[in-house]
Amino acid sequence: MSKPVGGLAPGEYFTMGNFACVEGAILAGCRFYAGYPITPSSEIFERASVRFPQVGGNAIEMEDEVGSMAALVGASFGGAKVMTATSGPGFSLMMENIGLAYIMEAPCVLVNVQRAGPSTGIPTLVGQGDMMQAKWGSHGDLETIAYSPSSVQEFFDFTIQAFNTAEKFRTPVFVMADQVVGMMWERLRVPPSEEIEVVDRRAFDPAAPLDTEHPLFDYAKDFNPMPIAGKGVHANIDSLTHDSRGYPSTDYSVSVNMTRHLSGKIKNHAREIWRWEERYLDDADFVVVSYGSAARSALAAIKIARAEGIRAGLLRLMTPWPFPDEVVERVSNRVSGMVVAEVNAGQMLHPVRENARCPVVGANWAPGTLIDPRSIVEAMEAVTA
Amino acid sequence: MIPSVRQGGPEVKVEHHVNDSVIRSERLPNIWCPGCGIGIVVGAYVRAIQKSGIPRDRHISISGIGCTGRVSGYLNLDSYHTTHGRAVAFATGMAVARPELEITVIAGDGDLGVIGGNHLIHAARRNVDLNVIMVNNFNYGMTGGQHGGTTPLGAKTHTSPYGNVETPFNIPYLVAAAGASFVARWTAMHVRQVTAAISRMMEVKGFAFMEVLSPCPPTFGEFNGFPEALDMMEYFRDKAVVDHNADLSRIGVTARPEDQLVVGNFVDRRRPTYQELLGDLRARVSAQGVAKK
Numbered sequence: 001m002s003k004p005v006g007g008l009a010p011g012e013y014f015t016m017g018n019f020a021c022v023e024g025a026i027l028a029g030c031r032f033y034a035g036y037p038i039t040p041s042s043e044i045f046e047r048a049s050v051r052f053p054q055v056g057g058n059a060i061e062m063e064d065e066v067g068s069m070a071a072l073v074g075a076s077f078g079g080a081k082v083m084t085a086t087s088g089p090g091f092s093l094m095m096e097n098i099g100l101a102y103i104m105e106a107p108c109v110l111v112n113v114q115r116a117g118p119s120t121g122i123p124t125l126v127g128q129g130d131m132m133q134a135k136w137g138s139h140g141d142l143e144t145i146a147y148s149p150s151s152v153q154e155f156f157d158f159t160i161q162a163f164n165t166a167e168k169f170r171t172p173v174f175v176m177a178d179q180v181v182g183m184m185w186e187r188l189r190v191p192p193s194e195e196i197e198v199v200d201r202r203a204f205d206p207a208a209p210l211d212t213e214h215p216l217f218d219y220a221k222d223f224n225p226m227p228i229a230g231k232g233v234h235a236n237i238d239s240l241t242h243d244s245r246g247y248p249s250t251d252y253s254v255s256v257n258m259t260r261h262l263s264g265k266i267k268n269h270a271r272e273i274w275r276w277e278e279r280y281l282d283d284a285d286f287v288v289v290s291y292g293s294a295a296r297s298a299l300a301a302i303k304i305a306r307a308e309g310i311r312a313g314l315l316r317l318m319t320p321w322p323f324p325d326e327v328v329e330r331v332s333n334r335v336s337g338m339v340v341a342e343v344n345a346g347q348m349l350h351p352v353r354e355n356a357r358c359p360v361v362g363a364n365w366a367p368g369t370l371i372d373p374r375s376i377v378e379a380m381e382a383v384t385a
Numbered sequence: 386m387i388p389s390v391r392q393g394g395p396e397v398k399v400e401h402h403v404n405d406s407v408i409r410s411e412r413l414p415n416i417w418c419p420g421c422g423i424g425i426v427v428g429a430y431v432r433a434i435q436k437s438g439i440p441r442d443r444h445i446s447i448s449g450i451g452c453t454g455r456v457s458g459y460l461n462l463d464s465y466h467t468t469h470g471r472a473v474a475f476a477t478g479m480a481v482a483r484p485e486l487e488i489t490v491i492a493g494d495g496d497l498g499v500i501g502g503n504h505l506i507h508a509a510r511r512n513v514d515l516n517v518i519m520v521n522n523f524n525y526g527m528t529g530g531q532h533g534g535t536t537p538l539g540a541k542t543h544t545s546p547y548g549n550v551e552t553p554f555n556i557p558y559l560v561a562a563a564g565a566s567f568v569a570r571w572t573a574m575h576v577r578q579v580t581a582a583i584s585r586m587m588e589v590k591g592f593a594f595m596e597v598l599s600p601c602p603p604t605f606g607e608f609n610g611f612p613e614a615l616d617m618m619e620y621f622r623d624k625a626v627v628d629h630n631a632d633l634s635r636i637g638v639t640a641r642p643e644d645q646l647v648v649g650n651f652v653d654r655r656r657p658t659y660q661e662l663l664g665d666l667r668a669r670v671s672a673q674g675v676a677k678k
Binding site: 032034053054056057058060062063064066067068070071072073074075076077078079080082096097099100104227229230231232233234235236237238239240247248 | 465663
């Protein structure tokens with residue numbers, strides 16, 4: 001735990017989501033950015049290019065998003081808190097080295113300002129089509145952590161939280177924003193530094209014993225200290241499945257131990273990662289599940305529905321991954337139906353449906369604009385029918 | 386007189402080796418095939434580390450994927466076995482975050498020059514202060530022998546069974562054109578020159594690159610006129626011409642037994658490094674102070 005340094009002074013600001021993200025990162029201690037420009041995330045890179053050198057950091061441009069993500073893992077092992085920001089096409093290119101960060105247990109933060117897809121899609125307009133990619137996009141079965149901000153304030157807050165989570169869990173953490181949240185201007189409150197918690201990774205002590213009793217990778221423990229380059233640990237850090245010494249292995253027992261360690265450290269602590277918001281749930285008969293900017297449409301829909309006599313409420317997923325299954329199940333037990341509102345063809349709909357004990361329908365919307373709240377109300381009427 | 390390897394030499398067992406301090410000897414034997422040149426390059430790299438005067442703690446070895454990609458895991462350093470082609474990008478991140486480290490990327494021709502070609506040329510253009518050793522065995526060996534961007538025109542591999550129809554990259558020429566501070570080419574036959582070049586690369590400020598041509602008897606040599614372990618070494622001995630001032634546009638390798646191949650330390654120049662320029666930038670910005678929002 002440490003105190004934030006070098007960031008924006010406490011106070012109230014009127015700013016853009018993408019700018020707020022950079023200011024959150026600086027307060028969280030991030031001093032290394034590697035990126036490649038892409039709409040609608042480029043303001044993050046531009047702001048980082050102005051701000052990081054002011055606080056003794058580096059914001060570098062790589063030749064592509066593949067290189068950006070690889071550079072993050074290298075800099076993370078150099079000891080830096082690291083980040084990048086991208087959007088759909090760049091997120092696809094990062095998948096390879098997201099897997100590298102996962103297996104090497106390199107803390108890093110990736111911001112995805114989602115846009116309309118598929119492929120190049122509509123770069124300048126909103127989408128939420130990368131939610132499943134954040135969970136399943138990199139090959140080989142990863143457990144991931146993702147935050148989804150619905151406002152400029154949350155983009156700031158969740159970026160700080162993403163760094164803290166990455167540092168503690170030694171894993172890549174996503175901030176799954178979208179074009180609306182990234183480019184909107186709103187009020188931002190920067191709290192006094194004593195209100196901001198900053199988590200720093202535990203570094204492996206080069207003087208600590210290193211033998212079969214004290215392995216570099218203790219797979220029986222959820223959290224191991226990180227060997228930082230150039231400190232005298234002489235660690236082998238491998239993209240191959242590796243044993244407790246860090247050496248490559250094809251033994252089944254090693255595969256079991258390593259993969260269960262990597263997913264278990266997140267699954268075993270999912271409850272402390274989960275964040276969600278409940279609105280109007282006390283008397284709710286129907287619940288809209290939503291996240292990101294779509295949750296703003298959902299809230300408008302709930303107000304329309306209530307005016308029409310439908311007792312609707314909101315369950316907003318602030319951490320889509322790891323999926324808050326117990327929360328969805330608990331809420332579903334006391335309502336007669338759920339609507340999952342998202343700007344895609346139905347992605348978070350699936351884990352909601354898997355865990356809910358009530359009928360679930362999607363209020364899905366082609367990317368390009370936010371959801372019309374009326375269509376969410378219509379979906380509510382469909383689930384009641 | 387040293388007995389000829391072809392006649393079979395005496396079996397010698399040693400408990401300790403002079404390279405043990407830098408080698409993870411508990412991981413031996415290594416995975417490389419008999420006749421492979423990678424081990425020779427590893428020996429040269431280890432000797433250069435020992436002679437560098439730089440503490441072992443500060444030496445970092447980073448590899449990609451493939452036969453040469455396995456080098457880092459055998460070195461008792463902070464070592465990183467990364468993704469295919471991405472070692473230079475990974476190293477760039479670490480080198481920017483920690484400019485005091487002596488980072489060496491050691492990887493193969495397919496890894497650095499083909500799948501990772503974009504990272505290689507852009508790191509050379511930025512003149513990132515790194516050492517990059519590329520072992521070129523003319524094919525993808527780890528996957529069983531397929532053609533790549535350095536496979537000579539006409540050469541046979543499992544994916545060019547009728548002869549390769551692609552013209553190979555002349556990688557020293559490419560890296561020099563991209564702006565590297567140091568560019569060399571030697572072969573696995575030139576043990577002392579390789580060691581000396583790595584030592585120089587550790588001194589050079591900026592992007593230092595060396596191609597080391599290597600035999601690959603089972604998956605390249607077998608089908609291309611070098612079937613025995615020593616055949617390509619004899620080719621290197623007989624046909625290599627040292628020319629430090631060579632016209633780099635004319636030093637493409639045919640790997641045909643009758644053709645010459647040019648080796649040497651071709652480029653050694655001082656340019657501002659990426660880390661120096663970033664450091665200057667930070668100093669200039671902090672002198673201005675933080676602008677008001």
